[in-house]
Amino acid sequence: MRKILSFACLLMLSSCDRRDAAPRPAAAPAPQPDAVARGAALFAQACAPCHGERGDGRGVRGARLVTRPANLTRLAEARREPQRLFKVLRDGVPGTDMPSWRALSERERWDLVAFVRSLSESAEESGAGRKAEPAQ
Numbered sequence: 735m736r737k738i739l740s741f742a743c744l745l746m747l748s749s750c751d752r753r754d755a756a757p758r759p760a761a762a763p764a765p766q767p768d769a770v771a772r773g774a775a776l777f778a779q780a781c782a783p784c785h786g787e788r789g790d791g792r793g794v795r796g797a798r799l800v801t802r803p804a805n806l807t808r809l810a811e812a813r814r815e816p817q818r819l820f821k822v823l824r825d826g827v828p829g830t831d832m833p834s835w836r837a838l839s840e841r842e843r844w845d846l847v848a849f850v851r852s853l854s855e856s857a858e859e860s861g862a863g864r865k866a867e868p869a870q
């Protein structure tokens with residue numbers, strides 16, 4: 735009986751890590767010409783109140799948050815990696831005011847990723863993105 739209980743406890747403990755681990759983001763889809771435009775529309779509705787219309791972290795709600803929203807026009811390359819951005823949208827950022835956007839479809843989250851990446855790319859092209867926020 736003792737061996738059975740020990741085995742059952744061991745089995746339960748070994749499954750804890752797998753149950754609590756968040757699933758890995760799916761591979762980024764092939765770029766779609768209209769993904770940035772769809773992402774821009776979603777961003778205006780869901781993200782701009784905190785991150786600002788231009789993604790600079792100066793949204794009207796952002797000033798009232800405990801943690802300041804990220805300036806998405808100055809993300810370091812490591813923070814602009816598509817799967818990392820997707821994971822942030824899917825899971826939120828613990829310890830900050832960044833919520834999970836699991837209510838959005840996977841395609842909508844990838845559209846937002848495309849748009850957020852375009853913000854940093856356009857800032858770099860204009861010279862505004864030279865001082866990137868460090869990777870966390």
